[in-house]
Amino acid sequence: MGWALALHGGGGGIPLDYPPEQLQPRVDSLRHCLQIGIEALKDGMPALDLVELVVRELENNPHFNAGKGSVLNCNGDDEMEASIMDGNTKNCGAVSGLKTVVNAISLARLVMEKTPHIYLAFDGAEAFAREQGVETVDSSYFVNAQNIERLKQAKEANRTQVHYTQLDYTQPTPKDLKSEKWIPNGDSKGTVGCVAVDKQGNLASATSTGGLVNKMVGRIGDTPIIGAGTYANHLCAVSATGTGEAIIRGTVARDVAALMEFKGLSLNDAADYAVESFPKNTAGLVAVSATGEVAMPFNTLGMFRACATEDGYSEVAIWPSTMN
Template sequence: MEASIMDRKSKKCGAVSGLSTVVNAVSLARLVMEKTPHIYLGFHGAEAFAREQGVETADPSYFITPENIERLKQAQDANRVQIDYTQPVQKEAKDAAATIPNGDSQIGTVGCVAVDSEGNLASATSTGGLVNKMAGRIGDSPIIGAGTYANHLCAVSATGKGEAMIRGTVARDVAAVMEFKGLSLKEAAAYVIDQVPPGNAGLVAVSSTGEIATVFNTTGMFRACASEDGYSEVAIWDSPLK
């Protein structure tokens, strides 16, 4: 597991990666932000810090399910790397699924952005990473500026193929485009995602004034929003949220 968090009000951020026992990675990233002079802790150091802070942990077997085992096996058999939570193909459906392009069933990563009544912004992102990735590989979710970013203009949580997100500094670029090109949040988000190769990226974002943007260049992206006046919406396909 890996995660990051950023708080515009305190101008602080925290990140963790290489976790194998921590149940809630974002909670640990927040403790890094609030309790240490550092921004990023990884692997054994992050696990040791988790024990020191008394965060909820579990035996590594907690994270292993039959679905995850089958997902890994199929990725290994296909000699490919895929996003976590890609639905494992049932044995009887493998032949039929062979014609589906790689990535169409890929989902994963959890991101959240928030703004309060005073315009303070925050963002957090966590993920299990890619299935069948190389040992030690770190994706975009714990990288401030790639998977997570928040400043005085907006908060952004981005997801997709991590290498593409890191190369594009996607989360930070949304804020930069707003600031230096004078675009609205929705315009900036659309501009940034358009710079990423198709099928690689998506993001959720909110501005200091409460404008919401959910933009992606994939078939779909699980997303939702809610406001203090009781409005809420959930969507998957290309039907923009208000």
Template sequence: MGWAVALHGGAGVPASLPTESRVHREAALHRILQIGVSAISANRSPLDVVELVVRELENCPHFNAGKGSVLTTNGTVEMEASIMDGNTKRCGAVSGVTSVVNPVSLARLVMEKTPHIYLAFDGAEAFARQQGVETADISHFITPENIERLKQAKEANRVQQDYVQPIKTEDQKQTTVDHESNTKLGTVGCVAVDGQGNLTAATSTGGLVNKMVGRIGDTPIIGAGTYANKYCAVSATGIGEVIMRETVARDVAAVMEYKGLGLKEAAAYIIHEVLPKGTAGLVAVSVAGEVAMPFNTPGMFRACATEDGFKEVAIWSSD
């Protein structure tokens, strides 16, 4: 048994990316993974580690969370996040957050400072102000790239996932839109386990491009986008409606508990046998320090490290 950390920057990565877009995101994954490794190597609690890593991902404009959050149909941001401690099953979640710089930290405060699990919209914002967490003007979150992505989604009359999609012109011929303005790739998340088998998970997102105001995805739903217990910790990414229907994160743990499968087998079963192709991915760690990072989309930004020296930063299956 040893420690392990895994993180993701979203599933649904297209089969290829422009070099500049790929390099920026790979560099961010390398940097943020090292932050997580340093923290857990210094005996920070797994809960601290996943919060720290997800905060860094939220602060990176290249991913769809925090500063890089995509826009609703009204041109606003509505962010969501959750965090869970596997030993105690304590958890916290927020959604509809519009001004909080790091929603994952607000989710942790919900877990630790309230009798509840989930706060949303005005209530979550009021709690953030009460707790004195860092907030920012809406201009902090609304980037020119995301304004352009919303414009393209509206022109196509579609709700888009947080990765490149072809846009149909008036004559219905598909054209590929500018890659750099359309590669804010994904929900972010982190899972961690320490040498004593303490498991934690955290997930954060801006949701879908052109989503309806008030839409809530899988990220803050305990058991769907995030789950941790004494067997494993899971953070999922992909099409939220699919992940919610299949309770993806909880099902990985359930398959381990009730069918006796190992982490890799359980995670692969849920992603490749239960979910429709092209819809999701996840990162997970087990109590024994194993790591699984399956996905059924063309690619998924992901990274992991274990106490025995294994390290991986990858996008596509062949990496």
């Protein structure tokens, strides 16, 4: 048994010719957050604290679709959401519809620890944030020129968008990415998440997002739904990314745990099976097991991801290993 962690910055139709000036900051950020996680686990930080720490760092980074980098809904507002789960106790907390909270993941943890509930949303969640004294800012903090341009593009195309928007569900080839089949959504960004197992074998998962560009006001995705975008128990911890509606229907995070618990599958086999059951280009996840295994499957073209284990293995990647 040993510690392990994995994190993601979203999955989708990430083109192989992704502009270097947009690609490199994301890769550097993943590597930075991975190193923070490695050092914290080496120092004995509990898994629950670790996943909150790493996701906070990702939320504070404008290059991902969470916190500072959250995309805008159809009214031009941010509506952030997050959830966190402790695998040892199955305690969990979730929030949605946040407009002023700097770190949604920390408010989700406060919901878990300071209320009798699991999920708070919109005005109720904002009021709870003020009551708890968490850091809040004017909503203009989350609005920038890039996000305004993303919203403009989405409105012109009359669609909600995340990453690169695909017009069908066939797996793309590098040639496809230069055809009209793929419509770039500006400087694409993704949901963030982190999973970890600590030195004591305790597991935890955390996920945070700004949702979809041009989504309807009030839409809630998979990120704050326990069992869909986030799940942890005594066997594994899972954080998902992709098309929220598909992930909710398929309860992908819980499926990984169920396949391990009831079918006796390994983490890698369970994670692969769960993702393969989804339509192409809709889902990806990162997961760790109680024994320190790591899985990071996806059926999209790419997924910003990173992992490390106590035995010294580490990886930062975007596309399948044959393309990286």
